Amino acid sequence: MTPNEFREHGHAVIDWIATYREKIEERAVSRPIEPGAIRAALPKAPPRHAEPVSDIMADFESILLPGVLHWQHPSFFGFFPSNVELSSVLGDLLSTGLGVVGVSWEAGPALTELEETCIDWLRQMLGLRPAWRGAIQESASISTLIAIICARERYSGCAYTQGGIRQPAQPGMIYTSARAHSSVGKAAMIAGFGMDHIRTVPTQPGGSLDAQVLRAMIDQDIASGARPAAIVATTGATANTAMDDIAALADVAEEWGMWLHVDAAMGGAAMLLPECRSEWEGIERADSIVVSPNKWLGAAFDSSVMFVRDHEHLTRVMSTRPSYLRTQTDGQVTQLRDWSIPLGRRFRALKLWFLIREQGVEGLSKRIRRDMVNARRLAQLVEAEPEWRVTNKITLQTVCVRHEPPGFGDEELDTHTRAWAQAINESGKAYLTAARVDDAWMVRVSIGALGTQWQHIEKLWADMRAHAAENAALMQARTADSAMRGQKNAA
């Protein structure tokens, strides 16, 4: 594609995105689609000859777009907010257009130094001390994996990177809440700890990991020959935004010399607000933190930041130094490849830089605060309504709810919960995700898409009541019907 063609088609794509965002409310948030339908509509073989961009765009609109869940829709309340502020799109676009690959400082000094700067800006925004340094990783899962590898190398005295699995068979244990993200288990698997060595610690009524139980587990594991290696604290659990008590966990971690990793991937955005920082009390005593600006904060994916206090330990664990990357600046500059798994990297800081500058810390803080206020407001409405219940403590922006019609048993309530959520999703009016917490299904209202105003939540709340009532009536009618048939058969 020539630069001139790019100019023409590029303007068209920019216009397409602008219009898409402008009119996104006119779209259904999602549309039901059959598994395999999109694949079936695409050609089986790649095109031999070049095709016009207009054809590609036409197929994009007709084949792909109907199979897209609109995460940027103001009525998107599913999973977690994964905002892409339009300013961040521009930064990302520049990065792609430049096509720089940061295999070393020399391969793009600006790439490395802007990343260092933006990470330090983010550190200040979160209220963390200057000792924290970090790098942008692909995702929170990767950040947590790196933390777990750091933990493994600390408890083993850097033995695993060198001697590997020949080491003395004293297994290292990882402790985390039952509410922790699935990436913790995955990291343990990949790092070679093994699922058997992850202890899922039960939570207290408020949802935080029970430090007393944790201590008892550690004692027991040590008695059976294991060694405590790491604690992963969850601050803003995926299912219900439960918050662990970091200070209490730091006490435990320090006592046994364990690595303390804090997962604040989504929720960490709230640290921008000074009034929320008490929820993270003790964070300065952690060893690593993951905060993903590609979630609530609004930077385009991929932009997860892994902060670490002992960065020398990290780079010792992660560094390689092939000859084709040896240069005269070794030792004077930061080599980001030693901070992450891949050798190459995009100019990822640009999207963070555009976002922070175009919004300002105030603009970002205001939006985060808006979402937290909206969540508390919705929770009040739900609590005030008979048959409805809020099942989580509102610490951030997610309200977990149940509709509990009288006379429904546990199993019926679970079926009902998933059914009315699905009915809303199928209607296209909004999108919600159900999750199972403490053996019961509930519906998560995850507030925080960029465009979500109070009016969207009010509308959602009306839809929730309507769909839940309708489904409850349907289930009651079915029960009555089968009871009647039961009586007939008996008669």
Add this chain to the structure above:
Amino acid sequence: MTPNEFREHGHAVIDWIATYREKIEERAVSRPIEPGAIRAALPKAPPRHAEPVSDIMADFESILLPGVLHWQHPSFFGFFPSNVELSSVLGDLLSTGLGVVGVSWEAGPALTELEETCIDWLRQMLGLRPAWRGAIQESASISTLIAIICARERYSGCAYTQGGIRQPAQPGMIYTSARAHSSVGKAAMIAGFGMDHIRTVPTQPGGSLDAQVLRAMIDQDIASGARPAAIVATTGATANTAMDDIAALADVAEEWGMWLHVDAAMGGAAMLLPECRSEWEGIERADSIVVSPNKWLGAAFDSSVMFVRDHEHLTRVMSTRPSYLRTQTDGQVTQLRDWSIPLGRRFRALKLWFLIREQGVEGLSKRIRRDMVNARRLAQLVEAEPEWRVTNKITLQTVCVRHEPPGFGDEELDTHTRAWAQAINESGKAYLTAARVDDAWMVRVSIGALGTQWQHIEKLWADMRAHAAENAALMQARTADSAMRGQKNAA
């Protein structure tokens, strides 16, 4: 940023990229820059208030751009080709604008199914059988890490993901060429094999791993209680594009039930050309292959494809299934999270889709062929010139050269080699990377940037001769001078 502001600034960024690409030849490929200079020019603290986009763009041009190495420049011959075709920029832009996150099939059915389609297109383009399936990973390093984890779980009977490092201490061994990429060692460290369990197998004169020595090493390791776990074959080594004999390594791998991973990250693009496929003979017997379309092929970073034959093994090793991701389609659809480490993913297939369609397989093949012809042509010129030597077999697009003035010893030659390469880089006329192979430094001319025509290579060759002659003369003068002073002192 409102959609209307985005429209305005987006057009400006598109124009900026178009002009950047159009006039890139007017720029120096790189400019010398002091470590820390860019950081020092950026504000220490994030802005409290929103700033105009015009200010951000102005700083981008004045502060950042001077610190960018221009990888897309036609006179970029450094590292490896990391092309970003402008069509691919458009696909990536759409992905960013949509802001879909593929945490599951449901989270974006089109995201998953287009990825499956594009991977299968790529499979066909590479001439691989239908049994191969794959997914897009962030980078080749991640693809290789996943392969190494698969190998670990095969040799241990899936024990490490479960029981971890408590397993019987029979270490697993990984074998790879001395020419292998640094990511192999890094993967072994991360996966917990440990650097001590990587065997670096010496190469034969042509540069391929010596299978006879490999067999001897395996016998010896087994005798000392270890178990062979994996072979990583290198096809297109980073330093000199050396090619391992895959069929010979497959014989060894099959004999001991080892996992055979083929690193074709950069070089795999040449598999598009039927005339090159004999270099990959035996590839169908491998267990996994990494081919990164974000290198020579022209897809924007990140777009590395990891192909695997036994995909059930892969997904067994990598899968997690938290409740908030459980759906009714489980089992009917592909969940890409089970094919990679992160849970979330961008709509990465769009950039591959745009690239393949807009260029057509013919367009892509023609460009790859052009680069290979140019490499052979340059090699002939170099070979024909006295004092110059080509140090590698030209299998792909990289020509490794040495200028060897008479009378220079080994150490002087190394100094000279690095010096003339650096002189060219500092001149801004072209960019080259030096590398050390078999204890001697040489200069890699890595041909294959999108815009690199024969005329750019001719110009480079003239610059190489001029700078090498100048540096040789300088060094000779210095030697003569110090010899004279030596005589004087003696006298």
